[in-house]
Amino acid sequence: MLPFPYIANTTGWYTAELGRQPWLVYNLMRTADGASPTVSSGNTLFTLLGFIGLYLLLGLLFLMLAGKIISKGPQLIKH
Amino acid sequence: MELFWYIVLMTMLAIYVILDGYDFGAGIIHLFFAKKEKDKKAITSAIGPFWDANEVWLIASGGVLFFAFPTLYASSFSGFYLPLIIILWLLIFRAIGLELRGQIHNKMWEAIWDKAFGISSLLLALFFGVALGNIVRGVNLGNVVNGVSTQEAHYFFLPLWNTSFSPQAEQLGIIDWFTLLLGVVGVVALSIHGANWIIFKTNSDLNQKLKKVIFNLNLVLLALVITSLLIWHIIEPKPFHNFIKYPLLWIFPIITFTGLFGLFKVKKFIKDGLGFLFSSLFLFGGLASTVASIFPKVLPSTNTVNPSLTLYNVAADEYGLSVGVYWFAIAPNEC
Numbered sequence: 001m002l003p004f005p006y007i008a009n010t011t012g013w014y015t016a017e018l019g020r021q022p023w024l025v026y027n028l029m030r031t032a033d034g035a036s037p038t039v040s041s042g043n044t045l046f047t048l049l050g051f052i053g054l055y056l057l058l059g060l061l062f063l064m065l066a067g068k069i070i071s072k073g074p075q076l077i078k079h
Numbered sequence: 080m081e082l083f084w085y086i087v088l089m090t091m092l093a094i095y096v097i098l099d100g101y102d103f104g105a106g107i108i109h110l111f112f113a114k115k116e117k118d119k120k121a122i123t124s125a126i127g128p129f130w131d132a133n134e135v136w137l138i139a140s141g142g143v144l145f146f147a148f149p150t151l152y153a154s155s156f157s158g159f160y161l162p163l164i165i166i167l168w169l170l171i172f173r174a175i176g177l178e179l180r181g182q183i184h185n186k187m188w189e190a191i192w193d194k195a196f197g198i199s200s201l202l203l204a205l206f207f208g209v210a211l212g213n214i215v216r217g218v219n220l221g222n223v224v225n226g227v228s229t230q231e232a233h234y235f236f237l238p239l240w241n242t243s244f245s246p247q248a249e250q251l252g253i254i255d256w257f258t259l260l261l262g263v264v265g266v267v268a269l270s271i272h273g274a275n276w277i278i279f280k281t282n283s284d285l286n287q288k289l290k291k292v293i294f295n296l297n298l299v300l301l302a303l304v305i306t307s308l309l310i311w312h313i314i315e316p317k318p319f320h321n322f323i324k325y326p327l328l329w330i331f332p333i334i335t336f337t338g339l340f341g342l343f344k345v346k347k348f349i350k351d352g353l354g355f356l357f358s359s360l361f362l363f364g365g366l367a368s369t370v371a372s373i374f375p376k377v378l379p380s381t382n383t384v385n386p387s388l389t390l391y392n393v394a395a396d397e398y399g400l401s402v403g404v405y406w407f408a409i410a411p412n413e414c
Contacts (some may be wrong), residue, residue, distance in 0.1 A: 036157035038222065038236035047164045054168060063295065065182050 080297060080401055081394040084147035085377075086222040087407070090145060093366045095136035096207070097272075097359045102130045103207075104273015106173065106200020107266065111286060112292065119193065121283035130177065134170065137202040146403055150233055150393035151377055158218060159210070162253050166206050173199040181262060201266065208265025212258030213237070215369060216246045216314050217379030217387065224249070233393070246314055251381065257314055260307055267300045270363060271342065275354040290346050293354065297342045297346070304339065304365075321372050328371045335364030 020026065024034045105126045109259030113119045145152045156163060176196030180189055185264075218235045221228035241252035274289045274296075311318045322328050345354045375377060378388040394400065 019128070021163045036153075036234075038157050038230055038234045040236075043160055047160075050164070050168060054171060058171075061175070061179065065179070068183070 080397055080405075081390050083148075083404070084143070084394070084400055085239075085390045088140060088143050088147060089367070089370050091136060091140040093363050095140055095142040095364060097362050098133035098136055099130070099267045100204075100362055101273045101276035101355075102126045102133055102173075103200045103204040104271065104275075105277055106197050106267040106273070107204060107270045108274050108277060108289065108292075110201060112288065114248070115284075118283055118285050121281040121285070122277055123180070123196075127177065130174070142405075143181065147395055147400060148377070148390065148393045149395055151388055154220075154233040154235065154237060154393070155378060158237055159213070159253070160236070161239055162206060162210065166203065166210075169199045169203045169206065172196075173203065179182075193312075199383025204266040204269040205262040208262035209254060209258045211265070211369060212261035213253060214378060215261070215311070215373060216251070216255075217251070217381040219251050219382055220378070220380040221382070221385040223382040226384060228384050233388060249382075257310065260303070264300070264303045264307055267303060268358070270364070271296050271300065272355070272358040272362060275345075275358045279351045279355045286351075293342065293345045296347070297339070301339060313334045318372055319339055321374055328368075328374075329404055331364050331367040331371055333364070334360050335368055338362070338364055355409070 020028050022032070026033045105122050105227045109119060109122045113122055141152075172195050174192075176192045176199060180192040180196070182188075198333055218237060220235050221232050222230045222235055231290070237251055237253050239252060240254045241248055241250050244255045246255045246257040271293050274293050277283065278286045278289055278293075308318075322332070338357045338359070341357035342354060342361070345357075375391065376387045377390050377393060380387040395403075
């Protein structure tokens with residue numbers, strides 16, 4: 001039950017982004033033409049790995065903090 | 080039209096530096112001077128409600144750059160790819176350091192995020208100064224090697240540093256002694272600005288100490304500004320020729336030095352906001368003078384093969400710019 005919104009959101013983005021390929025702008029520009037000629041693939045790989053690492057860290061932090069809040073439970077209403 | 084959008088872009092960037100600058104400065108003060116929990120809390124609550132909105136000015140400036148000067152956007156964001164991504168990561172680290180610190184009451188957790196917040200603020204101030212230094216020094220447009228352009232005339236790519244750390248080599252780097260000097264100017268100026276904000280917004284015990292810190296840093300800043308103005312002559316043979324050609328531009332250095340010299344009286348200010356006003360004047364005047372001195376160039380070329388990017392050869396089409404004026408003025412009011 002819990003991960004379904006994340007799955008729905010992510011697969012929605014996959015549909016949009018992958019479905020658009022090989023076009024960047026449909027019928028006007030291909031993705032390959034949009035790449036910067038001066039940024040090498042090594043640079044992109046380095047920054048991609050950096051982002052993966054950063055988002056992994058942020059995801060773990062989020063799971064930990066959200067889990068802490070959930071395990072604390074709802075606030076009791078005093079009658 | 081191009082001139083109008085150029086002024087809009089530079090004004091938005093100046094506003095961004097004045098606003099987010101105090102966030103960086105507060106982070107630097109937090110790193111070096113906030114030892115007690117009370118002081119740390121004062122500093123983080125002084126910038127807590129504001130940092131997100133201040134960063135929006137950066138995004139808005141990027142948007143205006145993309146719209147009005149697309150060639151400059153393509154050229155500079157490709158060429159400065161690595162430092163831009165590093166700045167992005169530092170911004171993310173600063174944000175999570177600030178926001179996650181209070182979530183768990185554990186000494187190690189708080190220490191880690193305090194250091195993340197402080198060190199990323201320091202590095203951000205440094206990197207923005209380095210970025211300004213790169214613009215002023217110019218880049219190797221077209222990636223010219225031995226007199227032959229290896230790329231199209233407006234493309235380039237700079238590694239983070241070159242082997243000699245010199246701004247006069249043929250293969251330039253982002254970090255060399257000239258840009259690092261301007262980076263240090265940025266760190267000192269933004270620390271003063273952040274300290275002024277803390278004095279303005281909080282009643283913390285640090286305020287008296289910060290006034291002494293601001294005075295001392297201001298002396299350092301004066302020395303650094305004079306040094307950088309002199310050293311600039313090594314990089315650029317006639318750096319002030321614009322000021323001689325258009326004497327009206329002298330207003331910007333006057334604003335800068337008003338801000339700089341006004342801050343020497345910081346210990347005697349009765350109204351706390353006055354220090355912040357002077358440091359804002361310094362930042363605005365400093366940026367405006369720097370940009371005015373390379374006008375109309377927006378990205379100088381260090382080689383003689385490819386021409387510099389001026390605001391006229393990177394601007395979008397006339398029709399697009401005029402339509403943009405309408406949407407820029409009307410659209411925010413419709414929201």
